[in-house]
Amino acid sequence: MWLTHPDEQLNAVANAYVELLSVTLNSGKSEKRNELRDAATAPYSGTDVDDKKKFCEELNFNELALKDDRDVVGPVFAKSCPIEFSWPALLFLAHKYYDSPFEALRANAMVGGDNVHRGGILGPIIGSLNPDDVTMTEHFGKLVHAKDIDAEILAAVEAAL
Numbered sequence: 001m002w003l004t005h006p007d008e009q010l011n012a013v014a015n016a017y018v019e020l021l022s023v024t025l026n027s028g029k030s031e032k033r034n035e036l037r038d039a040a041t042a043p044y045s046g047t048d049v050d051d052k053k054k055f056c057e058e059l060n061f062n063e064l065a066l067k068d069d070r071d072v073v074g075p076v077f078a079k080s081c082p083i084e085f086s087w088p089a090l091l092f093l094a095h096k097y098y099d100s101p102f103e104a105l106r107a108n109a110m111v112g113g114d115n116v117h118r119g120g121i122l123g124p125i126i127g128s129l130n131p132d133d134v135t136m137t138e139h140f141g142k143l144v145h146a147k148d149i150d151a152e153i154l155a156a157v158e159a160a161l
Helices: 008-025 029-044 050-058 083-096 101-111 115-129 134-141 146-160
Strands: none
Touching: 008 029, 008 083, 008 115, 029 083, 083 101, 083 115, 101 115, 101 134, 134 146
8 A cells, every 4th residue: 555656666765764763773872873874775776776776875974974964965865855865865864963863853954855754754763763862852842732742652653563
């Protein structure tokens, strides 16, 4: 079943996303950061965009992290939708701001483009890397509908179990 439209690359990104969340939620912190760059290439294996996979594999996220975000998201990685094109950009931001969830989300907003959808994917990834981050808990608590959102999340988790 497709949520929006039948697309094999979108399906590959969704699979990579679920796999990445599984790894980040179930491994040690030092192992998690290594998964981000690897996950950037995962959706492109065996597809008609093998050149994109090769491009992502050749990039060094550590070197790119030394640059201004606007010199990377946009010029190097796509910042627009669909998600299969902006997937490497959001993983780059997660890598660069690995220990700073709030800064990762702020940087995502500042680079522009399709930042709402990118942020919807980036948030859970960066949250899974920093489950005990007090800053994010404080910001979440300031949402007008925080209790409703929390109840929906708990209901979804219960339904999945």
